[in-house]
Amino acid sequence: MTAILQTQKLRVEYRSRELRQAGKVALRGLDLEVHAGEVFGFLGPNGAGKTTTMNVLLGFVPPTSGAASLFGIDVRQPIARQRIGYLPELTYYYKFLTAEELLRFYAKIFGLARAETDRRIASLLKLVELESAAKRPIRSYSKGMQQRVGLAQSLINNPDLLILDEPTSGLDPLGRMKVREIIQRLKEQGKTVFFSSHELGEVETICDRVAIVHQGELKAVGTVAGISAGHANLEQAFLKLVGFQPNPAS
Amino acid sequence: MSKIFALAGVVIRELYRRKDFYVLFVLTALLTLAAGAVNFFHDDKIVRYVKDICLLLIWVSALVIAIVTTARQIPAEREARTIFPLLAKPVSRAQVIAGKFLGCWLASGVALVVFYFFFAVITGSKEHLWPWAVYLEAGWMQWAMLAIVIAMVLLGSIYFAAPSSTSTISLIVVVGILLLGTHLKVIALQQPEPLQSILTAAYFFMPHLEWYDLRDFVVYDMGRVPVRAVALATVYAAVWTWIFLLLAWLGFRRKNLTT
Numbered sequence: 001m002t003a004i005l006q007t008q009k010l011r012v013e014y015r016s017r018e019l020r021q022a023g024k025v026a027l028r029g030l031d032l033e034v035h036a037g038e039v040f041g042f043l044g045p046n047g048a049g050k051t052t053t054m055n056v057l058l059g060f061v062p063p064t065s066g067a068a069s070l071f072g073i074d075v076r077q078p079i080a081r082q083r084i085g086y087l088p089e090l091t092y093y094y095k096f097l098t099a100e101e102l103l104r105f106y107a108k109i110f111g112l113a114r115a116e117t118d119r120r121i122a123s124l125l126k127l128v129e130l131e132s133a134a135k136r137p138i139r140s141y142s143k144g145m146q147q148r149v150g151l152a153q154s155l156i157n158n159p160d161l162l163i164l165d166e167p168t169s170g171l172d173p174l175g176r177m178k179v180r181e182i183i184q185r186l187k188e189q190g191k192t193v194f195f196s197s198h199e200l201g202e203v204e205t206i207c208d209r210v211a212i213v214h215q216g217e218l219k220a221v222g223t224v225a226g227i228s229a230g231h232a233n234l235e236q237a238f239l240k241l242v243g244f245q246p247n248p249a250s
Numbered sequence: 251m252s253k254i255f256a257l258a259g260v261v262i263r264e265l266y267r268r269k270d271f272y273v274l275f276v277l278t279a280l281l282t283l284a285a286g287a288v289n290f291f292h293d294d295k296i297v298r299y300v301k302d303i304c305l306l307l308i309w310v311s312a313l314v315i316a317i318v319t320t321a322r323q324i325p326a327e328r329e330a331r332t333i334f335p336l337l338a339k340p341v342s343r344a345q346v347i348a349g350k351f352l353g354c355w356l357a358s359g360v361a362l363v364v365f366y367f368f369f370a371v372i373t374g375s376k377e378h379l380w381p382w383a384v385y386l387e388a389g390w391m392q393w394a395m396l397a398i399v400i401a402m403v404l405l406g407s408i409y410f411a412a413p414s415s416t417s418t419i420s421l422i423v424v425v426g427i428l429l430l431g432t433h434l435k436v437i438a439l440q441q442p443e444p445l446q447s448i449l450t451a452a453y454f455f456m457p458h459l460e461w462y463d464l465r466d467f468v469v470y471d472m473g474r475v476p477v478r479a480v481a482l483a484t485v486y487a488a489v490w491t492w493i494f495l496l497l498a499w500l501g502f503r504r505k506n507l508t509t
Contacts, residue, residue: 014506051508058338060507078342086338092331094260096267108256109339153335163338 004161004192005034005057010066012052012216026052028216029066034194034209036160039187041207041224042196045242049216050196054165058086070161082110085159089166091146095139099130099149102138103156110157124152127182144175151182162186164195168202180206200235210234214242253341257349258356265319265357274311275364281307282372297376298469304372305465308365309392313424315361316396320354320403321416324502328411333507347499351404351491358396362389387474388464394487395462399424401494402457408501424459431460457490 010030015023027049034040044050055061056068059075073080093102100121107117125131128148133141138149147170154162167183168176183193183206197203203210204224211221219241220227224234231237265271282304324346327333336346366389374380403420410416430437434456438449461483467475 055508058334060334060337062504062506078340078345080340081338082340084338086335088331088334088338090331092334094264094332095330096264097260101263105256105260106335106339108259109253109336109341111252150335 002036003033004036004071005032005040005069005194006072007032007053007056007068008066010053010056010068011064012049012056012061013064026216027056027063030213030216030218032211032218032221034161034192036192037187037190038208039183039193039206040195041203041210042194042213043198043200043203043210043238044196044213047215048213048242050213051165052216053213054163054196057163083157083160085154085157085162087150087154087162087164087167089169091143091150093138093146093149093153096137098135098137099125099141099152100134102149103153106153106156112157120156120158124155127155128152128178143170144172147171147175148178151179155182159191161192161194164193166196166198168197168199176202200233200238204228204234212238212241253345254349254352257341257346258353261319261323261350261353262357262360265315270318271315271357271361274315275361275368278304278307278311278365279368282368297373300376301369301373301469302465304369305388305468308362308369309463309465312358312362312365312392312396313399313421316354316358316400317403317417317420317424318413319357320350320400321407321420322413323350323354323404324407325411325413325416328507337507343502344499347404347495347502351401351495354400354404355393355397358400359393362393362396381468381471384468384474387480388468391462391464391475391480391483394484395459397491398457398459398487398494401491401498405494405498405501408498408505427456427459428463429460431456431458458486462487 007030010027010032011025012027013023013025030049030053032053042050042053052061056063057070057075059078059081062076068075070080071083075081094105097105103121103124104117107120112120121134125134128151130145130148130152133145138146141149151167154164162183164179164183167179171179180202183195186193187206207224209221209223210227212219212227220237227241228234228237231240282300324333327336333346337343366385370380370382370385399420402423403416406416406420407413410419431453434449434453438446438453441449464475466472
């Protein structure tokens, strides 16, 4: 199978600003492969290195050593991001723009033709149910509406790989269902989805494979069934892999 | 190039959806109109006085718009975290710097056109003269100077996180150059060593923004500056702008941006 997202011995070390204080190692030689067409869940407790991995993949942070590539192109090259969509955990968009203007701006960044842009904007606004609010500034949107704008912008280039950072965090049950539906639809279209999440139940439902990281190291990678084997469910397997010791008194 | 223009478009859109430009324009217009309405000492040359005040206000307003708009670009993107969905697209950090520069420079250009048009109308209504070529030259030189200022502020905004500190430091540097630039060499000659060498070196290694001030040509009807001089000044501005943008890119290129 073709690996469209790959990291090899990826190491990220943040230098300390204090003299005589050691830097913080966020990733310790992470090896990861995500294949075309799969929904891949990236799990780990807070501070495990999930966000750092995403930051490297998206070119926000350069790796200290090792390599990371998208579609075989080094992530340090902007062109590596031509076929991806990214949905951040929280809404970070220009609030003075309307949803339509924001989508048009990102379409220009992807170099889409005008007719194609118009068509995609119309279909995405319909998909996220923001047609009636398309000409209002984003600052006037509710949190849920802003999340939906985020989802629309992540799909503007019809990406082959979608990178989602905790896509359902902070959403109401309806919003979560909508995101799950979209992930499912993308999977049916043969797209690849790579997402980090704390919602293990959700991961069990929609992921083909998962990876569990802890303290910057890969602890397990495989199918949900494979990782859960010998445990009651994925949550139990997860807790054991990250070294959680339940309190016998509780 | 289309990515750079797209980024510039967002900067311009932000400027005209904020109130800074309108406030400064209204303030400039009111002060000029008030100055033009009175006739101190029944002086026939009152129009020069109006021109002087109006051009000074245009210079101050254009500098404030350019510096304040530019200073908030990168820090605001980082603070509001809009930089993350942007850099997750196929856009390089060099293009982000170039787009921000172009947006701020074009926005300043639009502001200058509005200001100079107002100036031409006010002075034309009093003098019944319309020296458009002189105004165009003065406006062009001011815009060229703003290119250097904007690139310099963009460089500062990479290193100073707060837009307010970038704006303040930039304003002090720019006003310092405008006021002392011409005199620095003379001051240097009056100083003991090593201060003399330091000041002389500073004179040769700083962008001479004061060369772009053609207000006296406009106010005292001194005619046009030779085209060759304007062309050389434009090249000089382009070189300094390029140097500052290069330094800004070098600073921004390897910056860790953590979500």
